[in-house]
Amino acid sequence: MSTHAAAWWAQFATATDRFDEASVVEALGDVMAPGIPSALLRREAQIAVETVVRHLNKPGGAVLAAQAHEAAARLAATVTRLEDRATDDGDGTVMAAALALVLHGRWAEGTATAEPQIGTVPLVRALIGALRLDAVNTAMTLRLLGAGQTPSTAMQSSIAISRYGWWPTWLLKVVTERALAGTLDADVITALDRCAYAELSPAQARMARRLIDADEQLVDAVAHRLETLGEPSAAGRLREGDLSAVALAARLIPL
Incomplete structure (x- = not known):
């Protein structure tokens, strides 16, 4: 640094x-x-x-x-x-x-x-x-600072990551990537928390990860499927990039 x-x-x-x-x-x-x-x-x-x-x-x-x-x-x-x-x-x-x-x-x-x-x-x-602050992960904070984040943002992100340490590995990877990219905020954490509570199967988790990453082809296909299942509102939110719809989308898709 x-x-x-x-x-x-x-x-x-x-x-x-x-x-x-x-x-x-x-x-x-x-x-x-x-x-x-x-x-x-x-x-x-x-x-x-x-x-x-x-x-x-x-x-x-x-x-x-x-x-x-x-x-x-x-x-x-x-x-x-x-x-x-x-x-x-x-x-x-x-x-x-x-x-x-x-x-x-x-x-x-x-x-x-x-x-x-x-x-x-x-x-x-x-x-x-x-x-x-027991909730502050020093190693993660240093990584975030090294990525160019301010101390205030890095500390808050580190605290958030530590607080949700019980999340499955794939979600922890997502939240870490978001934190390093500077795109981790309260709305993202809430959406990811819903995914954690959704208890997704490995296949559903992989789909959720691709939806979070905004895989355009998959987002369109899943949104269309949601519409056929009577969930036009969730489909619309998914197309708009609303992460709150990801957990619902992943669970409604039969695998």
Whole structure:
């Protein structure tokens, strides 16, 4: 994957209502701090992360808030001082600067800053882990992101796929393909769910798959058959590409 702007990373916060800043700061700290080669600077960064996380877990404490502010400010000042007198990044100031942004609540900017050195995958894994969403399939999310989907879309699609893991294999393949193509939405999921509950035979499932793929010759033949069976409405929906008619069509066709 290529690198991404802060706005791209910020979408991880909007993909779920369970976003917890303390968990995100801790997770990003675990990934970023080891990338600071200077032992002293790395230790200062780790202490700052621990201090800020304590405050975020108990935001009402004035003492913890002051300590968090001081620790974050101290790390930022140390980074600025090192940058002013350094000719390269031997002390790991880029990674420490990224972490300082995270500690100041600018976690998306910090993640974007760290990405060129750490890589996209470790950061995505850290964020997904911090969200603590069991329904998110990390591997699938990474596949979807690699296919060019936004974090918000990829996360929602991944959650949908995980939720319907009981579906038969052929339907899981369809939903995965739709997700990768960016065409998985609520209407498609509802239609595919009806196919899952229809308990189609293997032959009917193969027909349903071809109908979902819009095999024009088969769609026309099946629609005509539905009309002869007294289901003109379903036939019309099928011709229009309405996936909600697929399960009915597959079950009404004698095999």
